[in-house]
Amino acid sequence: MIRGIVALLVLFAVSSVWAQAPTPNPGATDDFRWDPAEARQERRERIREAREERRERIREARERRLEERRERWERFRADGIHLRIFRSYQLAEGETASEPVVVIGGSARVDGRVENDVLVVGGGLTLGPKAVIAGNAVSVLGKVTLEPGASVQGSIDEALLPWPGFSIDPDWGDAWWRGVAFWGSVLRLSLTMAIAMVLTLMAPGWIGTISGRSAGASILTGLAVEVMFVPALIILVVALTVSIIGIPFLAAIPFLLAAFGVLWIAGFTGVAVRIGRALRGRSAGLDASVGDFLIGFAIIIAITVLGQLLAVGLGWLSPVTWPMRSAGLLVEYVAWTIGLGAAVTSLFTTPRIVPPPVPV
Numbered sequence: 001m002i003r004g005i006v007a008l009l010v011l012f013a014v015s016s017v018w019a020q021a022p023t024p025n026p027g028a029t030d031d032f033r034w035d036p037a038e039a040r041q042e043r044r045e046r047i048r049e050a051r052e053e054r055r056e057r058i059r060e061a062r063e064r065r066l067e068e069r070r071e072r073w074e075r076f077r078a079d080g081i082h083l084r085i086f087r088s089y090q091l092a093e094g095e096t097a098s099e100p101v102v103v104i105g106g107s108a109r110v111d112g113r114v115e116n117d118v119l120v121v122g123g124g125l126t127l128g129p130k131a132v133i134a135g136n137a138v139s140v141l142g143k144v145t146l147e148p149g150a151s152v153q154g155s156i157d158e159a160l161l162p163w164p165g166f167s168i169d170p171d172w173g174d175a176w177w178r179g180v181a182f183w184g185s186v187l188r189l190s191l192t193m194a195i196a197m198v199l200t201l202m203a204p205g206w207i208g209t210i211s212g213r214s215a216g217a218s219i220l221t222g223l224a225v226e227v228m229f230v231p232a233l234i235i236l237v238v239a240l241t242v243s244i245i246g247i248p249f250l251a252a253i254p255f256l257l258a259a260f261g262v263l264w265i266a267g268f269t270g271v272a273v274r275i276g277r278a279l280r281g282r283s284a285g286l287d288a289s290v291g292d293f294l295i296g297f298a299i300i301i302a303i304t305v306l307g308q309l310l311a312v313g314l315g316w317l318s319p320v321t322w323p324m325r326s327a328g329l330l331v332e333y334v335a336w337t338i339g340l341g342a343a344v345t346s347l348f349t350t351p352r353i354v355p356p357p358v359p360v
Contacts, residue, residue, distance in 0.1 A: 084108075088123070093130055100135070100201055104194055107142070117154065117201050117290075121194040127152070138290050140193055157290050182308045189301055196269040199262070200293050206346065207288035210270030211277070213342035219334070222267075222341030229260070263347075267339025272296030300335050304328030 082089065082097055086105040091097055095112040103120045110118065111128035117135035118125060124142040127133065129149035136154035137144050144156050200207050233253075240249050269288070276292030279299070307325035 091131075093128065102198060102201070119197055119201060119290075121197065122190070136290055138197065140197065141190065155289075155291055157294055181311065185304065185308050189305075192265060192268070193297060195262070195265050196272070196293060196297070197290065199266050199269055200273070200288050200290055203266075204287035204289070207266060207270050207273055207293075210267055210339070210342045210346050211274040211288060213270070213345060215338050218267075218338045218341035218345065220341065221345055222337035222339070225340055225344055226337065263343045264336065264340050267341070267343030268336050269293060269339070270342055271335045271339040272300055275299050300331060301328070303331055 082099055082101040084103045084106055087103075088106040089101060089103045089108040091101070091110045091112040091114065093111040096115065097112070098115045100116040101108065101110075101114055101118045103123060105122045106120075107123035107125070108118065108120045109126045109128065110131045110133065112130075113132040113134070115134045117138065118133055119138045119140075120142055121140040122142065123139070124145060125137060125139045126145045127137070127147060127150035129147050131147075131150045133152045133154065136157065137152045138157045142158070144158055146152070146156075233256075237250065237253065240247060273288040273292045273296055275296030276289075276294065276299075277296075279295055280292060282292065303324060305328075307321060307328045311321045311325060
């Protein structure tokens with residue numbers, strides 16, 4: 001009897017142990033039960049982190065670009081550009097110029113070190129035996145002479161234009177008018193080239209942005225600006241004159257016209273850079289180069305210069321001269337119009353910043 005009771009108690013104890021539920025596996029049961037929701041949440045988190053990372057890369061790229069622009073501006077602003085107009089420039093041995101050197105209407109001799117570009121318009125550039133130019137050496141209507149030992153880390157560009165001689169007829173006849181027209185065109189093109197070269201050196205990023213604009217949209221914008229500029233200027237002058245408080249602002253009109261002229265030349269420079277890049281087989285970049293501008297500028301003005309040369313020898317009304325001159329003016333007008341539209345649109349659009357690739 002006692003044995004039966006003990007056996008029964010042992011059987012109850014063992015059965016209670018067997019009846020206990022097995023311990024669930026949280027790694028398997030929970031994952032199986034909550035996997036869809038957790039997967040969606042994790043996917044949202046990954047998308048959010050990727051967006052934040054992309055924003056951070058764009059912000060860092062923008063900050064680097066702004067810092068580069070700030071450094072470039074500080075480099076120009078340190079002592080300004082070494083500018084000489086109708087004067088010669090000389091940098092002695094052992095001296096260093098951190099800013100660009102621009103000489104218009106004179107010659108330049110460098111025996112020291114220039115940390116930037118050297119541009120000479122209307123004269124020659126001579127580099128001494130110990131001269132070092134970290135940028136580009138450019139001479140317009142002159143030659144670049146390198147003595148043994150001179151070093152140019154950038155490019156060497158020379159732009160020469162024909163200067164044929166002719167005599168002015170004292171009776172103020174057709175020969176005199178042809179001479180005045182020829183040298184007037186030479187002066188106009190030379191000044192345009194000089195200002196465009198300075199803009200290319202001072203703001204290569206802006207000129208590069210202009211050169212990348214669409215030609216179709218730019219020519220429509222340029223035509224609209226050309227049609228509306230003069231009426232808008234007249235309305236502005238009248239409004240300032242009528243209002244009492246606006247009269248002092250009339251003094252700013254010449255500066256407005258000068259800014260418009262610089263903007264127009266910048267657009268023309270961008271068109272020339274784009275043509276030069278296409279002919280040299282170079283892809284569009286952020287910064288413009290002097291070599292691309294010179295090639296494009298020569299292409300744009302080639303027909304005009306040829307027409308002027310023919311006019312000097314054959315006369316203005318020659319069957320060969322006037323179609324050539326008309327075609328040259330048409331090509332220039334199209335380039336100026338496209339450039340004006342591209343320059344205007346570049347002022348109201350933010351350049352696209354491509355974030356750096358994600359390191360693998």
